[in-house]
Amino acid sequence: MALHSAIEWTQTTWNPVTGCSKVSPGCLHCYAERMSFRLRSMGQKNYSSGFTTTLHPHMLDLPLRWKKPMVIFVNSMSDLFHEEVPVSFIQRVFEVMNMATRHTFQILTKRSRRMQEINPILPWSQNIWMGVSVESKKWLTRIDDLRGTDARLKFVSFEPLLEPLENIPLQGIDWVIVGGESGPQARPLQKEWVIQIKDACQQYGIPFFFKQWGGTRKKRAGPILDGRVWDAMPPVPANEGAKR
Numbered sequence: 001m002a003l004h005s006a007i008e009w010t011q012t013t014w015n016p017v018t019g020c021s022k023v024s025p026g027c028l029h030c031y032a033e034r035m036s037f038r039l040r041s042m043g044q045k046n047y048s049s050g051f052t053t054t055l056h057p058h059m060l061d062l063p064l065r066w067k068k069p070m071v072i073f074v075n076s077m078s079d080l081f082h083e084e085v086p087v088s089f090i091q092r093v094f095e096v097m098n099m100a101t102r103h104t105f106q107i108l109t110k111r112s113r114r115m116q117e118i119n120p121i122l123p124w125s126q127n128i129w130m131g132v133s134v135e136s137k138k139w140l141t142r143i144d145d146l147r148g149t150d151a152r153l154k155f156v157s158f159e160p161l162l163e164p165l166e167n168i169p170l171q172g173i174d175w176v177i178v179g180g181e182s183g184p185q186a187r188p189l190q191k192e193w194v195i196q197i198k199d200a201c202q203q204y205g206i207p208f209f210f211k212q213w214g215g216t217r218k219k220r221a222g223p224i225l226d227g228r229v230w231d232a233m234p235p236v237p238a239n240e241g242a243k244r
Contacts, residue, residue, distance in 0.1 A: 005073060005076070007073060007076065008209075008211050008212075008223070008231070009106075009177055009209055009211065009231075009233065010071050010072065010073040010106055011070045011071040011072065012066075012070050012071075012072055012073070013072065013073045013074075013076040013077075014059070014062055014063055014072050014073070014074055014075075014105075015046070015056065015059060015074075015075055015076060015077045015078065016055070016056050016057075016059045016060050016062075016074075016075070016089075016093055017053065017054065017055055017056065017075050017077075017078040017079075017080060017082070017085055017089075018036065018046055018047060018051075018053075018054050018056065018075075018077045018078050019036065019049065019050070019051045019052045019053040019054050019077070019078055020032065020033070020051065020053060020077075020078045020079050020082055021053065021082070023110050023111065024110060024135065024136075024138075024139055025135060025136060025162060026110065026133060026135030026136075026139075026159075026160055026162065027110070029160075029181060029183050029185050029186065029187075031182065031183060032051070032076065032077045032078070033051045034183065035077065036050055036051045036077060037050055037051065046059070053078065053082050053084040053085065055085065055086075055089055057089075057092075060092060060093065060096055061096065063096060063097070063100040063103055063105075064096065064099060064100050066100075066103065067102075069102040069103055069104075070103050070104075071103070071104045071106065071236060072103050072104065072105050072106065073106045073108070074093070074097075074105050074106060074107045075107070075108075079108075079109050079110060079111055080093060080107055080109060081109045081111040081112075081114045081115045081118075082111060083111070083114065087118055087121070090118065090122070091121070091122065091123075094122050094123050094124075094125075094128070095123065097125060097127065097128050098123050098125040100127075101125065101127055103127060104127050104129065104236050105127060105128050105129065106129045106131065106155075107128065107129070107130050107131065108131040108132070108133055108157055109130075109131070109132055109133070110132070110133045110139075110142070112132045112141075112142035112145035112146060113145055115130070115132075115145060115146075115149060116145040116146075116148045116149060119148065119149045119150060120150075122150075124149070124150040124151055124152065126152045128151060128152070128153075129151065129152075129153040129154075129155060129175075129234075130146060130149055130151035130153070130154055130155070131146070131154070131155040131156060131157055131175075131177075132145065132146045132156055132157070133156075133157045133158075133159065134156055134157070134158055134165075135158070135159070135160055135161060135162045136162050136163050136165075137163065137165060140165070140168065140169065142156075143156055143168070143169050143170075143173065144169065146173075147171075147172045147173075153174045153175070153234055154172060154173055154174050154175075155173065155174055155175035155176065155177065155234075156170075156173055156175075156176050156177070157176075157177040157178075157179070158176065158177065158178045158179070158197060159177060159178065159179035159180070159181075159211060160179065160180055160181030160186075160187065160189070160214065161178055161179065161180065161189055161193055161194070161197075162181075162187060163193070164190070164192065164193045164196060165193070165196065165197065166196070168197065168200055170200055170201070170204050170206060171204070173204070173206060174206065174207075174234050175206065175207050175209070175233065175234050176197065176201050176206050176207070176208050176209065177209045177210075177211055178194050178197050178198070178208070178209070178210050178211065179210070179211035179212045179214060180212055180213045180214025180215065180218075180221075181214045181215075182212065182214040182215060182216075182218040183216070184216055186214050186215050186216055186218075188215075189213055189214055189215075191225075194210060194225060195225075195226075198210070198225070198230065207232035207233055207234055208230050208232055209230060209231055209232055209233060210223055210225045210229075210230040210231075211223060
């Protein structure tokens with residue numbers, strides 16, 4: 001595993017679970033699915049089952065071995081709240097995050113209902129940031145589910161953003177990411193959709209991070225919006241992980 005992630009809003013990734021299944025239109029051209037088959041062809045043992053949901057207990061203690069404090073995206077190649085991940089395993093992941101208080105952990109899910117259901121039995125240490133992915137109007141309800149959790153910091157990733165969103169319920173949200181889809185079959189992102197969300201964030205005083213325009217050549221398209229880079233993030237306090 002590479003220690004430095006190419007994902008713009010994190011520093012590294014940790015995948016105690018790999019593989020997933022599609023739950024909504026945002027999953028159609030999943031980058032993690034494409035990457036998993038590439039990694040399998042390269043002989044990476046954790047991806048020997050391709051994109052089948054797979055637990056990796058041997059990966060659980062990895063953050064405990066990283067001495068330097070880092071911002072860590074949890075399960076960039078899966079969804080921690082996937083229905084095939086046992087609650088007991090999710091609890092073990094949370095226990096590690098509670099122990100590794102020098103790090104900041106970012107979790108992102110599309111399975112917000114399950115997240116909310118098991119929220120009461122999860123140890124939400126202060127270094128855990130919880131987020132949901134929202135690609136269209138139908139899935140704005142995920143934000144309501146997120147607000148129902150005990151996570152200290154709550155964020156929303158509108159990526160891939162597939163349509164304009166109005167009256168977004170951003171009360172109680174601490175950070176917003178917006179991005180277009182990338183890859184050979186990328187669906188287009190309209191500037192007006194991005195501006196709409198940026199303006200809403202400014203209204204609520206929420207840090208706004210524009211990740212990318214996406215497309216078939218995402219690096220060429222870049223992240224510039226209205227002549228500048230928008231890469232605001234919440235502050236990351238050092239050793240913040242006090243337990244409940």
